Amino acid sequence: MSNLDCDSVFEAEPPPPAVSVRCLAQKGGRLVPSVRSAPEETAIAFTFNGLTHAVMMATPSDLEDFAIGFALTEGLIDDPADIASLEIVATRLGVELRAWLADDRAKTYSARRRSMAGPTGCGLCGIESLEEAVRSAPPVAGGGPFQYGDISTAMDALPLGQSLYAQTHAVHAAAFWTPGEGLLALREDVGRHNALDKLAGALRRGKHSAKDGLVLLTSRVSIELIQKAARMGAPAIVAVSAPTAAAIRLAEACGMTLIAVARAGEFEIFTHPRRITDRAMPNVA
Numbered sequence: 001m002s003n004l005d006c007d008s009v010f011e012a013e014p015p016p017p018a019v020s021v022r023c024l025a026q027k028g029g030r031l032v033p034s035v036r037s038a039p040e041e042t043a044i045a046f047t048f049n050g051l052t053h054a055v056m057m058a059t060p061s062d063l064e065d066f067a068i069g070f071a072l073t074e075g076l077i078d079d080p081a082d083i084a085s086l087e088i089v090a091t092r093l094g095v096e097l098r099a100w101l102a103d104d105r106a107k108t109y110s111a112r113r114r115s116m117a118g119p120t121g122c123g124l125c126g127i128e129s130l131e132e133a134v135r136s137a138p139p140v141a142g143g144g145p146f147q148y149g150d151i152s153t154a155m156d157a158l159p160l161g162q163s164l165y166a167q168t169h170a171v172h173a174a175a176f177w178t179p180g181e182g183l184l185a186l187r188e189d190v191g192r193h194n195a196l197d198k199l200a201g202a203l204r205r206g207k208h209s210a211k212d213g214l215v216l217l218t219s220r221v222s223i224e225l226i227q228k229a230a231r232m233g234a235p236a237i238v239a240v241s242a243p244t245a246a247a248i249r250l251a252e253a254c255g256m257t258l259i260a261v262a263r264a265g266e267f268e269i270f271t272h273p274r275r276i277t278d279r280a281m282p283n284v285a
Helices: 063-073 103-112 148-161 163-168 192-205 223-232 245-254
Strands: 005-010 018-027 030-039 042-048 051-058 083-090 095-101 117-120 172-178 182-189 214-217 236-239 257-263 266-271
Touching: 018 163, 030 163, 042 063, 063 083, 063 095, 063 192, 063 223, 095 103, 148 163, 148 172, 148 182, 148 214, 148 236, 148 257, 163 182, 172 192, 182 192, 192 214, 192 223, 214 223, 223 236, 223 245, 245 257, 245 266
Parallel strands: 005 083, 042 095, 051 117, 214 236, 236 257
Antiparallel strands: 018 030, 042 051, 083 095, 172 182, 172 214, 257 266
């Protein structure tokens, strides 16, 4: 884990990740009273050196991972050590993640400052230029090879870690799996971007390299997820749902293997298949 100085201040009781709600369930042609769990959505404000950078609606859990991972995948820091201190402040309006950057980072941050507010896990809300929306991703090298069976094994392991989804059926997950150690980390959130940010923070805090395994997503793959995964150094993404055309183009450009529609033992490889092999089949260059 990282040695980041992190304090928690509760001006109000922090909300739980999920709450019980009442509903009417149609069963056998009749409406009957029922109770189910619903994931909580909370306004999460990211501030760096006293300046508000972003406001997201997110699941209020794994907040230290979220703060570090968001800063990493947005290119604000290169290492958790670039954050001198972090304060998690719960208020009646939401949660503030107050980060203070180390001196070198503090000098360059003001040039990048932007503010955004938007709906659940919206990765592009408030971006001030088209160039920033379609920004390139750093090149991804190394990683793999992974066997065909690794893809199915990794995806089959996902439900074992999705405790909040099992409770609510209303959240996304991002996870990290390696052939040698299996499922090493999994984070859940109402927003798919938020789940990946939390995973990025968890991996860096746990001293794990994304180059050693597969990043797994329960969502579709958009261009923002490729941008974030590339900043993590992930050589390959495996997703349950399909990618967008922009995501495919960016994955191809940055050298990332993009695997999607991974269900029931089958999957589709959209870019850089060289990392995926099977001993019974010839490798595809």
